[in-house]
Amino acid sequence: MSGVGACPRCGEHSMMTPIEINALSRTTREASDAPAWVCSDCGMDEGLEDAFHTGATKQKFWPIERTFEFFIKETNLQSARLMNEVENEA
Numbered sequence: 902m903s904g905v906g907a908c909p910r911c912g913e914h915s916m917m918t919p920i921e922i923n924a925l926s927r928t929t930r931e932a933s934d935a936p937a938w939v940c941s942d943c944g945m946d947e948g949l950e951d952a953f954h955t956g957a958t959k960q961k962f963w964p965i966e967r968t969f970e971f972f973i974k975e976t977n978l979q980s981a982r983l984m985n986e987v988e989n990e991a
């Protein structure tokens with residue numbers, strides 16, 4: 902891995918290179934904000950926070966535990982199961 906380091910939001914997942922292929926944090930959507938990049942799970946988490954909460958957790962509260970991690974895991978499990986089913990049919 903390159904020296905991009907861990908995701909600043911969860912402090913856990915490694916970021917991909919180039920940095921632009923990671924998720925652009927929803928905390929940096931204003932024109933005056935400096936862009937911050939987060940891992941794809943955090944990008945999904947922020948999207949869910951935006952949809953079901955009062956918006957994405959602000960950067961001053963980072964690093965945080967992903968609010969919807971259980972939901973993301975479940976979604977990943979479901980897609981993994983789907984892929985297995987497809988493979989088993991082949």
Ligand SMILES: [Zn+2]
Binds near residue numbers: 910913914940943944
């Ligand atoms: Zn993250």
